[in-house]
Amino acid sequence: MHSIESYDPDIICFSATTPNFKFVKDTALKIKALLPNSFILVGGWHPTFYPEILEVDGPYDALCLGEGEVPFKIFLEAYLKGESLEEVPSFHIKIDGKIYRNPICNLGNEIDDIGFPERSIYYDKFDLLRKSLTKILNVGRGCPYPCTYCFNEKMKQQYKSKGKYVRFRSPQNITKEINLIREKYPAKYIQFIDDTFNSNKRWLLEFLECYR
Secondary structure (H helix, E strand, O other), X not given: OOOHHHOOOOXXXXXXXXXXXXXXXXXXXXXXXXXXXXXXXXXXXXXXXXXXXXXXXXXXXXXXXXXOHHHHHHHHHHHHHOOOOOOOOOEEEEEOOEEEEOOOOOOOOOHHHOOOOOOHHHHOOOHHHHHOOEEEEOXXXXXXXXXXXXXXXXXXXXXOOOOOOOEEOOHHHHHHHHHHHHHHOOOOEEEEOOOOOOOOHHHHHHHHHHHO
């Protein structure tokens, strides 16, 4: 079995919610001690709401705020080409001791344009995930309700005037993903883990007909 010292990754990414942030911080500190030249990037809700962690709370090189698909792609393309990283949208990034804080980018309304998760990364490695008869999907993003105890309310403030916050994938896009899963892996049950799966009745009825 290889130890971490035998690897030299350029970028190490974490997704941090507040409940798991202590684990992320402790792990990042250990990795940075072993691989001081690695670039540690943290995304997720915790850095989005508390970006000051880049200054005071750990060995992070950059934070990705909010939804990450578009800004992370911009970051990777610039990083791999050796281009400037100072203006990557939605990123707070530390370069030569100076922190650059860029505004959160606009939301994309067409979430069908986001590619399907590459499940083989986990399914081909972990028998438990691959053989499970229940496969998990998200069908949308955002929540229309103003519950003050929920992160969605604060996220809506972050994205004010930056696009439609509540978005659903098209039924055709969802059923395509389900069928692709079924072609490769056992799947008897599909679990939709969205908080607001049934909040849009018109969309739900269209989806149910397509799903059937």
